[in-house]
Amino acid sequence: MTTAVPKVDPAPIASTHDSEPIAGDTDPRVEALVHDLIGRVADKWTMLVLELLEEKGTLRFTQIARLIGSISQKMLTQTLRxxxxxxxxxxxxxxxVPPKVEYRLTDLGRSLGSAFCGVWIWAEKNLDAVEDARRAFAKASAGEPAAC
Amino acid sequence: MTTAVPKVDPAPIASTHDSEPIAGDTDPRVEALVHDLIGRVADKWTMLVLELLEEKGTLRFTQIARLIGSISQKMLTQTLRxxxxxxxxxxxxxxxVPPKVEYRLTDLGRSLGSAFCGVWIWAEKNLDAVEDARRAFAKASAGEPAAC
DNA sequence: TCCGACACTCTCCTTCTGGTGAGTATAAAT
DNA sequence: ATTTATACTCACCAGAAGGAGAGTGTCGGA
Structure with a gap:
């Protein structure tokens, strides 16, 4: 964690040029992968497939398609690839003779599932908190549109 | 025929291990929220802001903008909102007089950061594995374009 | 007097994403 | 001979995401 910006200017109007972009991160490569990967796994379809395979073990293309129900072939192919x-x-x-293709998770896939467990648990635990926050925000917005 | 196929094929061909039919969802509401929420937090900008605020504590709009460096005002506003x-x-x-707006994490925000820690750790740990897999896949694809 | 700073908002404009529907090869079933 | 099932690929299209840049209001500094 290299703190690239040691001085946080407290003055309301002052220094104009902080030419130092971005805050330090452990590794640019790691960061890139994490973004990439979270962006990918957060994908609706990937998450569903991951869960499905974790639960069922091994599945064929059309089985996955049917179990998910609403996915298009294109998206399923894309996701699996x-x-x-x-x-x-x-x-x-x-x-x-009729093509048969089976899919199952690797150890890496399973471990990713486990890693995401934490987020999953967080979501379940804070379901109400988030919904409350949203309601509160909506009400506040509606309540004082021009309160200044 | 792609859509509207309510009849579920009883036994296509072989069955690796059909134990449970379908269903198997803890809660539709939970699932929806989780998707929603992961989809949101997995957003590149949200993650960056979350990390930044976790690290720095309290920041102003332009400070965040400068620290991230590449975000547009529109996206930053949107993300923060x-x-x-x-x-x-x-x-x-x-x-x-010159508007001053400060942002800091709530407990909820901090706990989300912690939850995502697991994924970060996974990513760091499996960085090489994923990159290897990609290289292997690329090579395999290039190596056998018409292998049949 | 005019500019710049802050924290936005608003209007384009371009790119990306995801869905639809069609096509393909093959062999068993009808 | 026609249909069906499988596991795709491809072309096309609509809508969303995201970036660029200008506008807003006020006040202190040059």
């Missing part, structure tokens, strides 16, 4: 690319799932093709 | 709405940050307006 991405996950395969990142080493989260293993794709096994059986060269049988 | 969203976070305020969700009860993650507190926005304090000082009615002074």
């Amino acid at each position: 991405q996950m395969e690319r990142d080493g989260l799932v293993i794709r096994t093709v059986h060269p049988v | 969203q976070m305020e709405r969700d009860g993650l940050v507190i926005r304090t307006v000082h009615p002074v």
Whole structure:
């Protein structure tokens, strides 16, 4: 955590040029990956597939499609490819007459699921808090539109 | 025929292990919130702001803007509003001559940061694994374009 | 007097995302 | 001969996301 900006100017009107961008982070590579990865896993479909495979173990393309129900083929293919690319799932093709492809999580995939557990738990625990905050915010906004 | 296929195929071909039919969702409301919320927090800017405020404590609008460096005003405003709405940050307006607005995390915001810690740790730990997987995938794809 | 600073808001404009629907190959079933 | 099922790919299109840049109001400084 390199603190790139040691001086936090307290004056209301003062220094104009802090040419130091961004705050220090452990590693640019790590940061990039984390963003990338969270951006990807936070994806609705990836999350659903991850959960589904964690729960069921091994599934075929159309089984996943049917279980999720609302996903388009395009998105499912895209999602699975991405996950395969990142080493989260293993794709096994059986060269049988009607094509048969099975998907299952790798250890990496499972560990990611576990890591996200924390967020999941947070969400469940703070469900009400967030909803309360939203209601309060909505009411406050409606209550004082031009209160100044 | 793509849509409107209510009839669920009883037994397509082989079944790896069909134990449970479908369902298996803790709560639709919880699930919805979790998606919603993860989708929001996974946002690049929200994550950066969350981290920044966790590290620095209290910051003003332009301070955040400068520290992040590449965010547009529009996005910063949008992000902060969203976070305020969700009860993650507190926005304090000082009615002074040049407007002064300070932002800091709520307990909820801080706890979310902690929850995301697990994912960060995962990412750091598995950085190499993911990159390896990507390289391997890229190589495999390039290596066998018409392998059948 | 005019500019700059703050914390925004508003209007474009471009890119990206995700959905629809069609097409493909093959062999068993009808 | 036609249909069905599987696991895709491809072309097209609508809507959303996000960036650029200008405008707003007031006041202190040059």
